[in-house]
Amino acid sequence: MxxxxxxxxxxxxxxxxxxxxxxxxxxxDRGLPGSTxxxxxxxxxxxxxxxxxTLLPSAEQWTRGETVSFGQLRDQxxxxxxxxHRHGVRRTTAVGLLTPNAGLLxxxxxxxxxxxxxxxxxxxxxxxxxxxxxxxxxAEVLVAAGPELxxxxxxxxxxxxxxxxxxxxxxxxxxxxxxxxxELEPIEGVHVAYLHVExxxxxxxxxxxxxxxxxxxxxxxxxxxxxxxxxxxxxxxxANEVTDAWMIAANSTLDSDSVLFAGLPLFHVNALVVTLLxxxxxxxxxxxxxxxxxxxxxxxxxxWRIVAHFRIATMSAxxxxxxxxxxxxxxxxxxxxxxxxxxxxxxxxxVRAAFEHHTGVPLCQGYGLTEATCGSAxxxxxxxxRPEAAGQRMPxxxxxxxxxxxxxxxxxxxxGEPGILAISGPTVFxxxxxxxxxxxxxxxxxxxxxxxxxxTGDLARVDSDGFIHLLGRAKDLIIxxxxxxxxxxxxxxxxxxxxxxxxSAVGRPDPxxxxxxxxxxxxxxxxxxTGPDELIAFAAQHVPERAAAPxxxxxxxxxxxxxxxxxxKVPLRLDSTRRAISTxxxxxxxxxxxxxxxxxxxxxxxxxxxxxxxxxxxxxxITARLAPYDVNWAFTDPGSS
Numbered sequence: 001m002x003x004x005x006x007x008x009x010x011x012x013x014x015x016x017x018x019x020x021x022x023x024x025x026x027x028x029d030r031g032l033p034g035s036t037x038x039x040x041x042x043x044x045x046x047x048x049x050x051x052x053x054t055l056l057p058s059a060e061q062w063t064r065g066e067t068v069s070f071g072q073l074r075d076q077x078x079x080x081x082x083x084x085h086r087h088g089v090r091r092t093t094a095v096g097l098l099t100p101n102a103g104l105l106x107x108x109x110x111x112x113x114x115x116x117x118x119x120x121x122x123x124x125x126x127x128x129x130x131x132x133x134x135x136x137x138x139a140e141v142l143v144a145a146g147p148e149l150x151x152x153x154x155x156x157x158x159x160x161x162x163x164x165x166x167x168x169x170x171x172x173x174x175x176x177x178x179x180x181x182x183e184l185e186p187i188e189g190v191h192v193a194y195l196h197v198e199x200x201x202x203x204x205x206x207x208x209x210x211x212x213x214x215x216x217x218x219x220x221x222x223x224x225x226x227x228x229x230x231x232x233x234x235x236x237x238x239a240n241e242v243t244d245a246w247m248i249a250a251n252s253t254l255d256s257d258s259v260l261f262a263g264l265p266l267f268h269v270n271a272l273v274v275t276l277l278x279x280x281x282x283x284x285x286x287x288x289x290x291x292x293x294x295x296x297x298x299x300x301x302x303x304w305r306i307v308a309h310f311r312i313a314t315m316s317a318x319x320x321x322x323x324x325x326x327x328x329x330x331x332x333x334x335x336x337x338x339x340x341x342x343x344x345x346x347x348x349x350x351v352r353a354a355f356e357h358h359t360g361v362p363l364c365q366g367y368g369l370t371e372a373t374c375g376s377a378x379x380x381x382x383x384x385x386r387p388e389a390a391g392q393r394m395p396x397x398x399x400x401x402x403x404x405x406x407x408x409x410x411x412x413x414x415x416g417e418p419g420i421l422a423i424s425g426p427t428v429f430x431x432x433x434x435x436x437x438x439x440x441x442x443x444x445x446x447x448x449x450x451x452x453x454x455x456t457g458d459l460a461r462v463d464s465d466g467f468i469h470l471l472g473r474a475k476d477l478i479i480x481x482x483x484x485x486x487x488x489x490x491x492x493x494x495x496x497x498x499x500x501x502x503x504s505a506v507g508r509p510d511p512x513x514x515x516x517x518x519x520x521x522x523x524x525x526x527x528x529x530t531g532p533d534e535l536i537a538f539a540a541q542h543v544p545e546r547a548a549a550p551x552x553x554x555x556x557x558x559x560x561x562x563x564x565x566x567x568x569k570v571p572l573r574l575d576s577t578r579r580a581i582s583t584x585x586x587x588x589x590x591x592x593x594x595x596x597x598x599x600x601x602x603x604x605x606x607x608x609x610x611x612x613x614x615x616x617x618x619x620x621x622i623t624a625r626l627a628p629y630d631v632n633w634a635f636t637d638p639g640s641s
């Protein structure tokens with residue numbers, strides 16, 4: 001008897017050894033769809049009546065979700081793409097999306113990629129910042145949260161649409177919103193309307209003028225977190241998104257009947273690739289929570305009941321979500337939950353232990369970044385688990401570590417040797433959007449890609465099985481007297497304290513050691529009597545080495561995040577610098593109010609600006625006192641030096 005032909009699209013992939021077998025067949029021979037639209041069209045033909053998406057209005061109304069089938073989703077996408085085309089969207093034209101998750105947003109994003117290019121932007125950004133990103137993407141049409149969904153986002157969208165001279169501004173309504181809808185004020189020169197009304201007037205068949213994209217066409221621009229507070233627009237091709245979604249969907253632990261839960265915002269690549277495109281590949285049903293996603297406080301109280309009702313098999317979230325769920329009593333049958341996916345930031349061991357002990361559900365860590373589309377490594381279950389690693393590289397993506405010399409040259413390191421992680425393969429992005437010309441957007445990797453290899457900026461080592469062991473961000477290392485300290489060891493220690501809910505460690509400038517570690521924490525609500533001294537002593541007892549013991553612990557109401565919701569150490573590094581400079585000046589008997597000592601980044605290093613000082617002698621004393629600190633500093637008085 002002849003052996004059965006291998007399934008080219010869905011190979012067995014549930015253990016690390018499968019990687020070699022999978023890669024024995026060339027990627028181009030696997031018959032992947034060419035574009036995200038092809039993925040949708042395939043799903044609509046294969047499972048026209050199967051539920052594709054259930055969109056919940058909110059946590060409090062989780063039983064009143066609206067469900068659309070794969071066939072209905074395709075029709076929605078066709079209608080919206082036809083509408084976009086009618087308002088001037090073409091292949092190299094961007095559709096700006098400024099909205100939290102809402103009922104029509106998944107279809108709208110797919111339609112934008114079908115008719116042109118999607119440019120989702122975080123609606124919580126400051127108005128001028130959001131407008132700058134939309135201008136950089138050159139959005140022709142803007143879709144935004146309407147006044148009922150997010151009044152601030154709607155105001156920002158109106159200003160941006162007028163400033164950018166968009167051809168149209170379409171408003172989204174909340175799921176289940178009652179009629180009639182609020183009237184939308186006109187904008188001179190801009191067509192303003194509700195998206196669901198205008199799209200309903202379009203045919204469900206694709207207009208002949210809407211030319212489906214090819215694999216190499218641009219699909220989306222996603223803004224990155226930005227390590228200096230200046231996010232960039234990273235472009236993705238359809239091939240980038242399709243291949244990465246396939247790598248994630250090719251998970252033998254799940255089948256077509258598995259139900260996923262989605263709570264991350266669709267302006268983030270994880271939500272697009274992991275919880276929209278990957279399920280489309282497999283015909284899987286995805287339940288989308290309300291506009292606030294995991295940030296909705298009421299969600300946690302009903303979360304286990306949602307899992308039980310929809311028989312959720314897996315979910316994708318960041319570590320702070322699992323830290324919160326570990327404290328929610330189990331009030332429902334969650335045996336359907338096979339595993340949970342965690343990404344976006346490193347998973348502290350204390351969070352893993354608390355969640356898995358509480359629920360019995362394993363956490364599977366992943367690793368990726370926007371410039372490599374989304375996912376580049378995945379973990380496995382049961383006997384193949386390696387909790388100390390971020391995961392094994394995904395098929396057809398290659399990884400290595402490099403050392404970058406002072407002259408910018410890259411030097412490959414032997415396998416297993418720590419260095420800067422580099423990735424190559426079909427998911428590496430074509431570049432950042434840096435401008436536009438007559439043919440469309442201009443791309444530039446800005447030095448992040450060399451010979452097809454992407455510099456991730458992460459420190460790691462790669463073992464012989466292709467598992468990535470993260471060692472921290474290259475810029476996050478605390479260097480104390482020439483000794484490298486991984487901030488994670490401090491954060492992990494503090495997170496074992498029963499009152500600590502979040503921790504982030506950074507280096508504080510020090511005239512003797514260059515840097516010393518300090519930590520910022522958040523505490524469980526209602527905590528009393530737990531202060532910095534107790535936490536400093538606790539950390540000193542639990543860190544693995546004396547040098548890593550934090551010199552100070554500062555309690556904050558919330559830890560800072562980037563524009564896309566990832567933890568950010570930049571504000572903390574600036575705050576620690578300001579505190580160090582304030583203390584140094586106090587030693588001279590000089591005191592400035594905190595708000596007078598400004599800190600920002602200059603060339604990746606803290607720049608400290610001080611108020612005008614007119615006394616030359618005082619200026620010399622300040623200069624001498626600050627000289628040992630490894631920071632750039634400047635008086636705001638232009639005449640000082």
